Amino acid sequence: MGLKTSLGLRLTQQLTLTPQLQQSLRLLQLSALELAQEVEQMLADNPFLERADDAAEDREPDESEWKSSTASEANDPFDSEAAQPDTVSLFEASAPLAQEDWEAQLDEDAGGWRDLDPDTALGPDWHWESPGLERDGRWLDDEDPPSAGDLASRPPRLQDHLHAQALALHLNEEEQAALHFLIESLDDDGYLSEPLEALAQALLARDAAGADPERAEELLALLRRALGWLQAMEPAGVGARDLAECLRLQVLEQRDSPAARVALALCAQPLEWIARRDLKRLQAATGLEPALLRAGLALLTRLDPKPGRRFADTERLVIVPDVLVRVRGTEFDVQLNPAVQPRLRICDAYAQALRHHRGGDLQQRLQEARWFIKNLQQRGETLLRVARAIVQRQRSFFLHGDIGMQPLVLRDIAEELGLHESTISRVTHGKYMATPRGTYELKYFFGSALATDGGGNASSTAVRALIRQLIAEEDPRQPLSDAQIAERLKEHGIECARRTVAKYREALRIPTATLRRAR
Incomplete structure (x- = not known):
């Protein structure tokens, strides 16, 4: 049996995403923070890109110079996209990106416990200097120290608040190190989530004595004493291992009152009974009258289940809106937030140097820079169109609140703007709108x-x-x-x-x- 071969011609259609289109879709989905990171990476990788506001610091060209520069670009025979602007001109102003907050850093060896021998325990590795100082007094990373105003404006960390209280205790170096270690092991809520046994094993691994059972017991006993000092600090409830212990520590601050004594008895009961206010089971377990149980439950409800949360770094939780909505009479003015919209341009010096050189990798990098600027502009324009369409559809929400929200699905906005539903999904993902009623994610305005x-x-x-x-x-x-x-x-x-x-x-x-x- 032989094989028969033949030659045929078949026409097929296939959708291929160009690198430029792929980049456009990816930028569309990025949040403001992710976009800022992407821009920083492009500025570092592509020498033809620069910030428009950085260039303006060197020289502010007048309108005639800008037109002349644009005309010369348009006449460039090697520039296939010379007619497009090199600067994202959609935004009239742009605020500089917020600088990263200076964070106090403790020396890595501060809690090292490299040698717990009493003669040498933490001698050269322990210090109680400001967390922003090295042992020789220099600021970390050789940076200029923050101003006093900057330090005063920042809320203290929970750990810093506790370290300051620890200074008033008369402890030896080993006890100080144990307390310091526990303080640094707290989570954002003020809880000690790791068991003391696990923490003792972690310290034992750094100890020169190695896996010595006697040394392990000594470390565990030391941590238990340090836990007692920690749990006596303010805020009440800090250093607890679970919610019941956190509530008990706070009740102990008010133990002289009858309600506090009842609340202490309740803390020993299953929290599920307390959450459900199951008076029958609580009365059977404690033998207390319903009136006393209600007083104890009322006291527990006033306690703080997360004592460390007030010291949390709220700046990390701040949402920077992508869109701003302002009320102007009966109309709503919808604009992009210039503070999060990057303004880039082609570096003129590099572009001029490359003008008379055909081909090569540099010519491709110049083209990539122009693509990136164009895709940034398209991203902003699409985001603005979608935001304005949402505001127009949800006018009753802005006038009457949540109760005035209208049914809206992605398909409605897609059909109105002539875009695909997937594009609307990308635009609304991780983007926020600041309105007179608060800041909302764009997806909030969609509902069944x-x-x-x-x-x-x-x-x-x-x-x-x-x-x-x-x-x-x-x-x-x-x-x-x-x-x-x-x-x-x-x-x-x-x-x-x-x-x-x-x-x-x-x-x-x-x-x-x-x-x-x-x-």
Whole structure:
């Protein structure tokens, strides 16, 4: 049996994404922080790119010079895209990127415990200087020290707050090191999440004595004493291993009151009973009267379950909006935030030097720089178009709040702007809009629709807002059940099942009617 060969011609269509289009799609999806990192990387890799505001610091060209420069670029026979501007001109102003905050750093060897022999324990490696100083007094990384105003404006770290209290204790060097180690092991909430045994093993691994059982017991006993000093510090509850211990430490600060004594007894019970206010089980376990139990529960609800959170670095949680919405009479002015929109241009010196040289890697890098600038401009234009379309569709939200939110899906904006749904999804991912009512992610303005008696639709966001309003207005002695809330929604013309109400209520972090009932 022989093989038969033949030669044929077939036409097919295939979509190929060019590198320029791939970069455009990727930039579209980046958040403001990721975009800033991408721009910094491009500035470092491509010598033809520079910041427009950096160039302006050297020389501010007048309009005639700019036109002349643009004309010369347009006449460049080697520039296939010379007609496009070298600067992202969509934004009229741009604020410089915020400089990274100076962070105090403890010397890596401060808690080293390299040698715990009493004669040499932490001698050269231990110091109580300012966390921004090396042992010889120089600032870390040879940087200029921060100004006193900068230091005063920054909230203290939890660890710094505790280290300052530790200075008032009369401890030897080994005890100081143990307390320092525990303080640095706290998480952002002020908890000691690692067991003392594990921390002791970590220290033992650095100890010259090695895996000596006696030394391990000594370290564990030392850490236990240090934990007692730590848990006696302010804020109350710091250094706890779990929530029950955190609450107990805070109650001990008020142990002279009857309610505090009841609260101490409650802390020994399962937290699930306390969360559910299960008075029957709590009364059976403690033998206390319901009135006393209510007083103890009321005290526990006033305590702080995360004592270290007040010292958290809030600057890391700050959201920089990509879009700004301002009210001008009855209209809304929607603009891009110039503080997060990079303004780049082609470095004129390099471009002029390359003007009479054809081909080569440098010519390709110049083309890549122009592509990057163009894609940045397209990203900004697309983001602005989508933001304005969202604001136009959700005008009632800006006028009346969440209860005025209209049903909106990605397809609605895509059809209005003539874009693909995936493009709208990329634009709304990780982008934020600052409005007179607060800062929201663009995805917040999209929500599914629920049917109404009038044949229309209600946004799920509006329904959640209505549920929150109904619960806020309920009688605390007779809170509304999920079924009753569903009936109230039906009275407003909104068909919503009980299970849907329960899902929305849980999303709002509102407890059940049993837990909301005033006792």
